[in-house]
Amino acid sequence: MSEVFVEISGLKKSFGTLDVLKGIDVTVNRGDVVCIIGPSGSGKSTLLRCVNLLEEPNGGKIVVNGVELTDPDVDIDKARTKIGMVFQSFNLFSHLSVLNNLTVAQRKVLKRGEKEAQQVALRNLERVGLKEKANAMPAQLSGGQQQRVAIARALSMDPEVMLFDEPTSALDPELVGDVLGVMRQLADEGMTMLVVTHEMQFAREVADKVIFMDGGYIVEEGPAAEVIGNPQEERTRTFLRRVLDPTHHGPGDPE
Amino acid sequence: MAMSKRQRAKVFRGVQYGVLIVAIVLLAVFADWGKIQHAFLDFEVAAKLFPNIIVVALKNTIIYSALGFAFGLALGLVLALMKLSSVGPYRWIATAYIEFFRGVPALLVFIAFAYGVPTAFQLRFDTYSTVMLALGIVAGAYMAETIRAGIQAVPKGQIEAARSLGMSASRTMITVVIPQAFRIILPPLTNELIMLTKDSSLIYVIGLAASERELTQFGRQAMNEYRGMTPIVIAGFLYLIITLPLGYLSRHLERRTGGKKVSVV
Ligand SMILES: Nc1ncnc2c1ncn2[C@@H]1O[C@H](COP(=O)(O)OP(=O)(O)OP(=O)(O)O)[C@@H](O)[C@H]1O
Ligand SMILES: [Mg+2]
Numbered sequence: 001m002s003e004v005f006v007e008i009s010g011l012k013k014s015f016g017t018l019d020v021l022k023g024i025d026v027t028v029n030r031g032d033v034v035c036i037i038g039p040s041g042s043g044k045s046t047l048l049r050c051v052n053l054l055e056e057p058n059g060g061k062i063v064v065n066g067v068e069l070t071d072p073d074v075d076i077d078k079a080r081t082k083i084g085m086v087f088q089s090f091n092l093f094s095h096l097s098v099l100n101n102l103t104v105a106q107r108k109v110l111k112r113g114e115k116e117a118q119q120v121a122l123r124n125l126e127r128v129g130l131k132e133k134a135n136a137m138p139a140q141l142s143g144g145q146q147q148r149v150a151i152a153r154a155l156s157m158d159p160e161v162m163l164f165d166e167p168t169s170a171l172d173p174e175l176v177g178d179v180l181g182v183m184r185q186l187a188d189e190g191m192t193m194l195v196v197t198h199e200m201q202f203a204r205e206v207a208d209k210v211i212f213m214d215g216g217y218i219v220e221e222g223p224a225a226e227v228i229g230n231p232q233e234e235r236t237r238t239f240l241r242r243v244l245d246p247t248h249h250g251p252g253d254p255e
Numbered sequence: 256m257a258m259s260k261r262q263r264a265k266v267f268r269g270v271q272y273g274v275l276i277v278a279i280v281l282l283a284v285f286a287d288w289g290k291i292q293h294a295f296l297d298f299e300v301a302a303k304l305f306p307n308i309i310v311v312a313l314k315n316t317i318i319y320s321a322l323g324f325a326f327g328l329a330l331g332l333v334l335a336l337m338k339l340s341s342v343g344p345y346r347w348i349a350t351a352y353i354e355f356f357r358g359v360p361a362l363l364v365f366i367a368f369a370y371g372v373p374t375a376f377q378l379r380f381d382t383y384s385t386v387m388l389a390l391g392i393v394a395g396a397y398m399a400e401t402i403r404a405g406i407q408a409v410p411k412g413q414i415e416a417a418r419s420l421g422m423s424a425s426r427t428m429i430t431v432v433i434p435q436a437f438r439i440i441l442p443p444l445t446n447e448l449i450m451l452t453k454d455s456s457l458i459y460v461i462g463l464a465a466s467e468r469e470l471t472q473f474g475r476q477a478m479n480e481y482r483g484m485t486p487i488v489i490a491g492f493l494y495l496i497i498t499l500p501l502g503y504l505s506r507h508l509e510r511r512t513g514g515k516k517v518s519v520v
Contacts, residue, residue, distance in 0.1 A: 052419055054418065054419065077418075077421045077422065077423050078421065080419055081420070083419070084419075085419035087412060091412035091413060091415065091416035093413060093416065093417070093431055093435075094413070094435065095431075095435050095438060104430060105417070105420035105422060108426055109421040109426070110421075153420070154420070157420060
């Protein structure tokens with residue numbers, strides 16, 4: 001029996017007159033990896049950012065581990081410590097060393113002592129294979145290393161769920177594998193994960209469920225083998241054709 | 256006779272050098288160097304200025320500038336945060352303050368501060384406090400705009416990363432935004448310090464005892480005493496000893512931060 005860990009129901013979000021999310025329902029079970037795919041501008045990032053309230057939803061309900069985040073009285077800062085987020089552009093604190101990137105929120109938010117915070121930080125740096133970079137500044141690292149540090153930073157807060165927004169899209173192709181490797185390892189360890197990605201291979205191999213979004217709705221969802229391997233909807237098929245074989249379709253290709 | 260473009264450029268450059276040389280020769284021949292030196296750089300007078308022009312005047316200029324800068328920085332930060340506040344009245348107060356103190360001559364503010372404030376509020380400050388407040392009140396208005404621009408230049412992703420780790424808005428401001436903003440605005444802030452150092456010459460209006468004189472006031476006093484411009488010229492050189500390295504530092508910092516320009520409106 002799997003336990004529902006993230007429950008999103010009837011989620012709506014608009015920017016001014018632009019309706020980006022028009023009623024989204026998603027459930028993520030504890031320990032599952034859910035991959036969200038879809039064309040650019042379909043609202044994938046917006047959906048993910050609503051899950052930790054970086055964007056304020058206009059309607060609907062978001063419950064994470066029994067806490068309703070959309071309740072106006074919720075302590076959102078506290079809730080966010082349990083929700084790790086990894087951004088496309090890494091967003092490491094540029095004025096802090098790698099180690100301090102990992103300890104600052106532990107100390108200021110979780111009120112951990114210096115020593116404990118450092119131990120946790122080093123343990124997580126080791127997990128992503130970058131223990132020797134503890135004293136480097138972010139600008140001295142490659143994109144792939146920065147993203148792995150960003151993952152370690154999120155993990156240092158001991159989150160219960162991790163959100164990834166196209167974590168490899170800003171990376172040189174040869175660096176993508178390192179980051180996906182870390183994510184795969186996390187998934188194997190049983191982390192609950194919500195991943196926006198264009199890496200179909202990763203989704204196929206790691207995801208328990210794939211969601212295809214377009215035009216503010218979920219068009220199709222199910223096991224990776226079905227949604228990616230044997231899509232039922234025409235829009236899903238068009239999208240996958242384009243992603244899996246980009247050279248055969250120009251940017252102006254009709255849907 | 257037609258000249259090529261290159262030949263013409265060569266002749267033109269030759270003419271420029273010629274004019275320069277003639278001007279220098281005329282100046283050397285006809286100017287009365289003895290008189291000029293006597294008026295502007297009389298070594299006998301210069302010798303009498305030391306060591307007080309250093310241990311009193313230069314020291315006081317540095318202390319006044321540093322005090323004014325420190326207070327101005329603190330005030331500027333508060334004003335910048337008020338200007339970015341979501342509370343309307345805070346924004347209006349900060350805007351009014353900044354516009355007012357950037358718009359009126361600093362000299363007027365110093366006079367008002369030296370004579371108006373003590374009588375109006377029944378307050379008595381010592382000279383150092385008066386100078387710190389008077390200089391800082393004006394400098395804060397300028398620095399507020401610089402600091403605000405720096406805060407707004409911090410990438411949004413940095414704030415989102417901090418919030419996603421559970422930091423509150425104010426914690427994010429203190430831990431992430433302000434430290435990064437100050438990195439960005441270090442070059443313009445160094446320029447503010449240069450301006451402030453020069454503006455510290457205006458505080459003579461508050462009336463200074465002999466031991467409190469800074470470079471300009473010291474120079475004026477000595478000028479009356481010894482006749483001639485020498486003290487003023489030396490004071491000028493001493494200002495340059497402060498401002499030139501700061502200017503160099505500012506340009507160096509600007510290069511180091513990749514010359515990222517912060518627009519100050
Ligand atoms: N802060 C904002 N203000 C206004 N419009 C926004 C904002 N954020 C996103 N949008 C718009 O919402 C729509 C969905 O954006 P979103 O970033 O969620 O798409 P996406 O599916 O993540 O696309 P991509 O694959 O390019 O990242 C886009 O049209 C975008 O321009
Ligand atoms: Mg996106």
